[in-house]
Amino acid sequence: MERSSTGTGGGRRQATRQKLYEAAVTLIAEQGFSATTVDEIAERAGVAKGTVYYNFASKNELFEELLRHGVGLLTVSLRDAAEETERRGGTRVEALDAMIRAGLVFIDRYPAFTQLYVAELWRTNRAWQSTLMVVRREAVAVVETVLREGVERGELSAEIDVPLTAAAMVGMVLVAALDWQSFQSERSLDDVHSALSLLLRGRVSGNR
Numbered sequence: 239m240e241r242s243s244t245g246t247g248g249g250r251r252q253a254t255r256q257k258l259y260e261a262a263v264t265l266i267a268e269q270g271f272s273a274t275t276v277d278e279i280a281e282r283a284g285v286a287k288g289t290v291y292y293n294f295a296s297k298n299e300l301f302e303e304l305l306r307h308g309v310g311l312l313t314v315s316l317r318d319a320a321e322e323t324e325r326r327g328g329t330r331v332e333a334l335d336a337m338i339r340a341g342l343v344f345i346d347r348y349p350a351f352t353q354l355y356v357a358e359l360w361r362t363n364r365a366w367q368s369t370l371m372v373v374r375r376e377a378v379a380v381v382e383t384v385l386r387e388g389v390e391r392g393e394l395s396a397e398i399d400v401p402l403t404a405a406a407m408v409g410m411v412l413v414a415a416l417d418w419q420s421f422q423s424e425r426s427l428d429d430v431h432s433a434l435s436l437l438l439r440g441r442v443s444g445n446r
Contacts, residue, residue, distance in 0.1 A: 254293060266301070301366060305370055329391075331388060337380075342431055378401075
């Protein structure tokens with residue numbers, strides 16, 4: 239899960255944090271948060287245990303920052319897809335379609351993180367719950383913006399519930415992608431995107 243950094247020192251530290259993110263997300267996906275120790279994270283990342291604590295005060299903080307980092311990358315992917323469609327002169331419906339594909343690409347690239355993120359959304363006793371709600375809100379807000387623009391431009395019905403529709407779209411992509419990877423892995427990304435695109439364009443009933 240990459241993020242660019244400027245400066246040699248900043249680049250080295252981000253590279254280290256990147257290793258820790260990758261180690262943590264893999265281990266927690268394999269054996270759960272409680273069963274995963276800082277020693278295991280350090281060993282999997284190929285760093286000393288002290289390096290973990292130099293970058294993060296605790297395992298809880300590491301996981302909280304991992305969630306913030308991962309959902310932040312997803313949010314940027316969605317926003318970039320919408321903005322690229324706008325630059326090409328595309329419609330807001332086309333922007334939503336591009337965002338669906340961007341979400342699938344992200345999930346295909348980071349399946350372990352996505353599984354953790356979806357699982358954590360339904361937990362209520364975690365120290366990082368408030369952070370998770372904030373970053374989730376940021377991702378959904380990107381979709382809300384495009385939906386509102388679509389309504390304003392007359393491309394979408396003014397009757398749609400924008401907040402609920404945005405949340406439903408994000409949830410649709412997350413759940414469909416996880417189902418694809420777990421139970422329909424023989425299907426291509428293009429195939430899954432095409433199916434979700436039909437849902438977006440309201441063609442499931444056969445109307446065109």
